[in-house]
Amino acid sequence: MPLTLCLIGKFFPIQGGVSKDNQWLAYILAKAGIHVHVVTNAEEVEPHYRCLEWTAFPPLPADCQGSITIHTTQKEERRHYIPYANPFVTKLAAMATEVIRTHQCQLIYSYYLEPYAVAASLASSWTGVPFGIRHAGSDIGSLFQSAELQTAYREVLLSADYIVATPATYRGFLHLGISQEKLTFPAGSYLPPHMFTPDTPPLDVNAVLAWMHDHLPADPYYEVFRRFAQKTFQPQVPTIGIYGKIGEVKGSFDLVKALACLQRQGIAFQFLTLAQGSASALKRFAETIEEVGIATHTWLLPFLPHWTVPQFIRACTAVCFLERDFPIPIHTPLIPQEIFACGTCQVLSHEIAEKQPYYHHLHHGANVFLVDPHHQDELAATLRTIIQHPHSSQQIGLQGFQDVGRTHQQMTMAAEQGWQRFFPQIYEDIQQRRMRMSLAEMQSHLAHLYTNDAFRHLFAIAPDVSFAHYLLTEQEKQALRAIDRRLLDYFATSLKMKQQGYFRSIYPATFLLEETLIQRLFNRFYQYYPAHPQEDFFPRMLAFGTFMEQSLALDESAPPYASEIAKYERLHYRYTYQTTSDDAFTSINLNPSFATVPIQLNSIPTLLSGVFQETFVYPIISLMDALKNQQALEEIAIQSGHYDLVFQREPHSLTLKVFTFNRETSFLLNLCQEHHPVAAIIEKTEQYLQATDLTDDILEILFTLQEQHIIGVSNDSPSEA
CATH class of the missing domain: 3.40.50.2000 (Glycogen Phosphorylase B;)
Structure with missing residues (x-):
């Protein structure tokens, strides 16, 4: 049965990137057999931002199995209430609710917070149909900054079943308290490659x-x-x-x-x-x-x-x-x-x-x-x-x-396929997440069944014994006894495989190690730390990395560098996604200042926010490159030693830069974390290296670190203790 989608957002004749994205998204989804019902206030757009219909929207292919149906609010006689405002949220929410019920829409997609996501949230609460939100730059960067609006937007975002994020906003959503499993990265915007091409005839x-x-x-x-x-x-x-x-x-x-x-x-x-x-x-x-x-x-x-x-x-x-x-x-x-x-x-x-x-x-x-x-x-x-x-x-x-342009044409064709797969996949994912019963004891028993093989076997042999530690009513026990055992096994296996897929995506190099070893450790982790349907994604990913790091370090069959690979991937994931106050949406318009301050002897260099120092025993960058390139690790020189790395986050991005420093530079960075003035850093470094006359060399290194935005410099004197 093809998916039926309710799209709430800007549409033609509204001008702009959001409207354009919605137009082409509806087009490619209909081509894939999805029925798209667009709920919009486009006909009410003011002349300033209205497109004129010089030519009609391109028709769908003749053999298209999907459809696009436009439902738009209309300008009508002014309603008499004071103070007056066009009630877009109410009109859109009411119209969307009617559309969803009439056409049996299975999923809601909204693009832009005001009024569309707010209306989608209301329509979802009235119909029970899951909804998602995609944001632009101006709604997060401007509307969300309003103290009068922010609480409403926060509640709408927290209640969404899925959110289409970007690298610039991903950590902001995590900081807001949204579970990582709700955040998605679908394909980019679609431009029809047969139109956006050098072969297009010029406008007459x-x-x-x-x-x-x-x-x-x-x-x-x-x-x-x-x-x-x-x-x-x-x-x-x-x-x-x-x-x-x-x-x-x-x-x-x-x-x-x-x-x-x-x-x-x-x-x-x-x-x-x-x-x-x-x-x-x-x-x-x-x-x-x-x-x-x-x-x-x-x-x-x-x-x-x-x-x-x-x-x-x-x-x-x-x-x-x-x-x-x-x-x-x-x-x-x-x-x-x-x-x-x-x-x-x-x-x-x-x-x-x-x-x-x-x-x-x-x-x-x-x-x-x-x-x-x-x-x-x-x-x-x-x-x-x-x-x-x-x-x-x-x-x-x-x-x-x-x-x-040619590369983007290839990417836009991939985007078409990506969006066409996205909505059926997200719908299936939401349905799995919604397979939760509201009664706490019954839900706890089910979670145990889903994630623990031994408990599931006990339930199959003696279900009443499995009820012993749960405060279940007789009706709940009867409901549990009626569960189809084969479906239970299937769901448990599906949950385990899905969890393994998550781990593999975060720890790809770790999973490239000897397959039997990694599978054995994964099974052990899953048994010791079973997944729970409502568990927070981020700490579980970190817990798995810590478990693998410790287990590989103790396992005699594992190569000596194996735990370092798990450690590197855990830290890379942690520093990429762990949120700080800098990630709050209220700070999203603050451009970090990287002004170069002259470094003087009384200057106090410090590590900038988003910079983290770590030490490894093996040449981890060489190991990671070899695994990525499918090179046999025996072919590279793997010597234990002291390898210092710095992880650096880019603002408004999920890009994480990794630098390798020699021991002397790492010593300088350690001193920078202790808030010493430059003069003291020079003195301590000369003592550490048992050398003299290093002032110029150390100042040059500090200046380079400042240029790379690894350290910042203050010329204020340190406060007295």
Whole structure:
């Protein structure tokens, strides 16, 4: 039976990344045979952020077994209550509840906290259908920061059955108290590869201008678009484009000022925008274009459907994305990926480039142009190069496609399959988690049955004996006696195998050791420390690592370095996922300050937050690399000794860097943890090494550690004891 999903969120004609994600998600799920019921308030979106229907949404394939059904709230006569607000949460929750009951939806998916996740939470509580939440950058980075809203969002998140997290927010959810088993990492955003491609034909701008003449809404907001549409677009003239929302932090005005420089130099170009914003922002943008004298060769197009964006990109010589100083650090727009996928030359701000996972593949002037929008002369010079050398710019765009866009096309096809598998899998997982009985004693007895082989055998032979230590009613005992023994064995085995799969994903190198040995120890752990259906995931993963580390150290059949492998993987997992106050969502907009402070003799160096020191007996990095590359460990030199490692967490990320240091540098780091001034560190290090005149060498090492963000430096004097 195909899954029926209730999707509560933004949808066309709302503009933006969340709406776009929901549109394409519904499309690929329907292609996979899932029936998607979209519950949205999209028809009520204000003109500022409304897409006009230049073309219709692409039809589903003729043989498609799934479907997309849109249920949208409507603008109606104002309801008379004071103070007035459009009751979106109530309308969406009520509509979703009716949709779920009428169409027998099995799962709810919501995207964005307000109003969609709140409405999903209500609909779930009224229908009993499990719900999940996916967040964006602005809801966590802005809405969640409101003291008036935060409690509601916290309760909604805690009550969710699953949450789609990101590396930037994963530890934040753990810090909030959400179990790790509820956090998911499905595939990334989907872009239809047959549309976002260099082969897409360019947008017929003049056809759009003609259509605007007849179809622009009468709302006064659109007058500015009419004003700029009264001329013919020349496709053969080099064209600089931007699309998205207008704003200071979007670099919109930086670009206009840079183009004004080219205008004064007599350079011919066209400026094409597919952009909107608040009425005041749009008015200011248009007036700035007119004031700097480029209005005669500028065209402002209103928001068009996302499936038109590839054609817009292909109509431009280069497309700029110049966001800078954005107040929400975790905000990571996907517009650069769209441009790379279309093979058009791109001008990208350093701030956005550095947020991209493919940042190290970006090369200024080879496959992209990287600029600081604050520096208008630099931006103008880059635009001049593009306009005066359109053929070279075209080649740079195609190289961007080869280096970044083509890979993303492959990833987006994997994303399609990932999302199509995700919802059936999460539904099955939730159903397993919900197979819990509310009565505490009965639940405890069941948990024992599921996880303890000996107790399960006792129950099979003498069920009444197994009841002896549980305060069960006669009705509960009868229910337990009626359990199908084969199903019980099946569920117990399934739970054990699932647990082993979790362990293997966290301790992959440990499980690459001798199979019989690891299986024996896993079985022992599972018997000594049986899993419980409601057990917290994180401490159990750590407990398994500690158990394996100690058992492998004592087991004569295990190689001497085996316990070190379990120790390394346990620490790697712990330092990646263990939360601190820095992970709280209330701190998510705080950018860590890595300002380089001059190191003086009275400076006090300390290890920065997120930096951890550990010591190993064997060359653990070489061992891990060998196991990862399936190299026989006998082929590498494994000598016991003293190996010092530093684990370093990146802010707003699950990336954990690992450094290997020599013993002398590790000694320095140990002193840094004791809050000694530099002068004392130099003295103690010289004593330790039985050497003199090491001041310059030690200062150089400390400066390098500071540059790598391993230590921070304070020039305050230490307080008196």
